[in-house]
Structures are given as C-alpha cells and as structure tokens.
Amino acid sequence: MGFWIFMLICDLITPVIMLVFGQRFIKHPPRDVNAVYGYRTARSMKSKAAWDFAHHCIGRLWRVLGLILLPLTCVGVLLCLGKDVKTVGIYGSVILGVQMAVMIGSICPVEKALKENFNQFGRRKK
Numbered sequence: 436m437g438f439w440i441f442m443l444i445c446d447l448i449t450p451v452i453m454l455v456f457g458q459r460f461i462k463h464p465p466r467d468v469n470a471v472y473g474y475r476t477a478r479s480m481k482s483k484a485a486w487d488f489a490h491h492c493i494g495r496l497w498r499v500l501g502l503i504l505l506p507l508t509c510v511g512v513l514l515c516l517g518k519d520v521k522t523v524g525i526y527g528s529v530i531l532g533v534q535m536a537v538m539i540g541s542i543c544p545v546e547k548a549l550k551e552n553f554n555q556f557g558r559r560k561k
Contacts, residue, residue, distance in 0.1 A: 438520050442527035443512045449534040450508055453501030460494030476542070478549045481557025485549055492545045500537055508534070 465473040468486045473479075479489035508530055515526040554560055 439512070439516060439518075439523050442523050443509075446508050446512055446527055446530045446534070447505070449531065449538060450501045450504035453497040453504065453538060457494045457497030457499075457501055460490040461498065462494075464490035464494070474545065476546060476549075478546055478553070478557075481553065481555075484559055485553045485557045488552060489545055489549055492548050493541065496541050496544065497538075500541060504534055504537060 460474065464487055468480050468483060469475075470480075473486070474489045474493045476489070479485055511526060511530045515523045518526075552560060
C-alpha cells in the first residue's frame with residue numbers, strides 16, 4: 436500500500452504542475468524574454484509580443500490538459516489498488532509516460548499558433 440501511495444503522489448505531480456503553471460502563465464507570465472524561466476522556444480523568444488502570446492497559449496492549454504489529466508490519473512492509479520508492487524510500478528510508469536507525451540506534445544499547437552500569428556522576426560501578422 437505504501438508504494439501505491441508513493442506512485443499516486445508521483446503521478447499527480449505532472450497534472451498539478453500543469454495546472455499551477457498554466458494559471459501562472461495566464462495571470463503572471465514572465466515579464467521579460469529570458470533563457471531561464473518560461474516557455475522558451477526560438478519562435479516565442481523573438482519578441483515581447485510573441486513571448487506574451489506563447490505564455491497565454493501554453494497557459495490555457497496546460498490548464499485544460501491538467502484538468503483532464505488529473506481525474507484520469509486518479510482513475511488509472513485506482514485501477515491498480517491492491518496489486519503487487521511490480522504491477523503498480525508498471526501502471527504508474529505508463530501513466531507518467533502518457534502525461535509526459537501530453538505535456539511535450541502541447542508545444543506543437545503553441546508553435547503552430549505562433550507561426551500563424553507572427554512573422555519570422557516576431558512581429559504580429561496583419
């Protein structure tokens with residue numbers, strides 16, 4: 436049971452982080468373009484407008500995805516309640532892998548939106 440609780444906590448970290456940072460990026464995105472904190476891609480760092488736009492997009496997306504992943508994670512981990520340690524580990528690892536794929540995959544729609552709304556120099560298209 437102890438390992439199951441540990442795995443539940445580990446698997447809940449990703450959706451909670453997505454919710455927290457999603458809300459933070461919408462309400463209080465990093466003020467300046469920087470290479471340390473924030474949604475840092477070559478396209479998002481071309482201008483302050485692109486930077487703010489990217490944080491708003493990723494914030495909205497992460498908030499929605501976090502709200503979807505949170506109950507799905509709970510259900511997935513509950514399915515292995517009472518199973519042996521190996522099974523719990525496999526379930527937990529698969530859930531975490533899916534979460535990471537969703538989190539990393541969220542970059543694609545944001546980059547697409549940046550490409551559609553900003554030119555190569557980071558200026559808004561008309």
